[in-house]
Amino acid sequence: MINQDSQQQIDGAITQRLDMQQNADDQENQLLKAHGQNVWLAVALFILAIVLIIVLLFFLQTLLPDNKNLQSLLTAIGTSLTASVVFTGLYTTVVERARRRSEEVARTAQARNLQQVTATIVIEATNALSSQIQQRINAMLAEEATRLVSAWPELLPKDYFPPLNESNPHFVEQLGKTVASSQQYIFRGATARFVPSLLRKYAHDNIRCSVLIIDPRAETAIRTYALNRYIGPHNSKTLEDFQQDVREEIYMAIVKLFDLRRHFRIEVRMCHDNLFYRSEIVDDGAFVSFYVGEHRTLYPPTYFYTRTNGGFYYSAFHRDFQQSWDLAGEQFHMRVEMTQNDLEAFLLKIGVGDKSTLPNKIAEWRNRNV
Secondary structure (H helix, E strand, C coil): CCCHHHHHHHHHHHHHHHHHHHHHHHHHHHHHHHHHHHHHHHHHHHHHHHHHHHHHHHHHHHHCCCCHHHHHHHHHHHHHHHHHHHHHHHHHHHHHHHHHHHHHHHHHHHHHHHHHHHHHHHHHHHHHHHHHHHHHHHHHHHHHHHHHHHHCCCCCCCEEECCECCCCHHHHHHHHHHHHCCCEEEEECCCCCCHHHHHHHHCCCCCEEEEEEECCCCHHHHHHHHHHHCCCCCCCCCHHHHHHHHHHHHHHHHHHHHCCCCCCEEEEEEECCCCCEEEEECCCEEEEEECCCCCCCCECCEEEEECCCCHHHHHHHHHHHHHHHHCCCCEEEECCCCCHHHHHHHHHHCCCCCCCCHHHHHHHHHHCCC
16 A cells, blocks of 8 residues: 555645645735725715716806806816716726726636646646555565565576577576586487587586487477477478478587597487477576477577476476486497497487488588587
């Protein structure tokens, strides 16, 4: 609820400003009324005086009936005074009517001004009240978020990386930091095309790497991944082209991981799972990227779960990986003493193609950038 003291202060300010405006209007009306009364009194006294003078002149004229010149003069004076009375009455009536019209116009203007003042007061009060409401709502949301994090740490991730069509530097930085401080790196995904460069840049020597990827011979799994990741209205490639690109990425990742066998303990296994997410698990947590969603992007949304923040999901994805790892078909434990013949034998086993062209393809995959 909004603070009652603040609401009372706002209401009091509105009332005070309206009272001040009303008092000013009342004082002005009283002054105008008093002025009008004085004007009418002065006019009445003037007319009364003229009438008395006319009566006096008429009386004098009756007393001196034989003096024609004096009677003519008195008649002229009386006629002039009578005309003055008539003119004064007409003038006063016109002026008073004009004055009343002016007062009406002034009052209308005052009413409009009062409406504007009232509207300004209401707008200011509304803005102040809205600001207080927004501040209170923000405070409530912050308190609620803190309460949720403290109440259910098992269900909330520690970090989130939104979907993008280009690589997220913040995600790469956070993933690299966790890999650099870990003794084990676990990957479960489609092709592992970024894993070799990640290990080469961040991992310390002798880290144990367990890499679970799709078997390139698993048609359904390859097709599902290609549909989830690449198919869209602006793509010119066919589904078959995308599937071949996925297989090429798998072969390239295997070759580049094999070249790192002297620095890291790497084992690759293959599955036929229809993957809808990628998980990268380290000592401190799990980065989980979901391929599905309303908006398909090249780099999907990713959540980072740890043992303390989102521990429930961390354990679930770790267990899910272990079950798939134990049930995997093809296995390639990359030992230090292995040679390229061992690499070629494994690639031919998983359906890479012609043996005669394989050395050239391996050289091409080694030099390809991702």
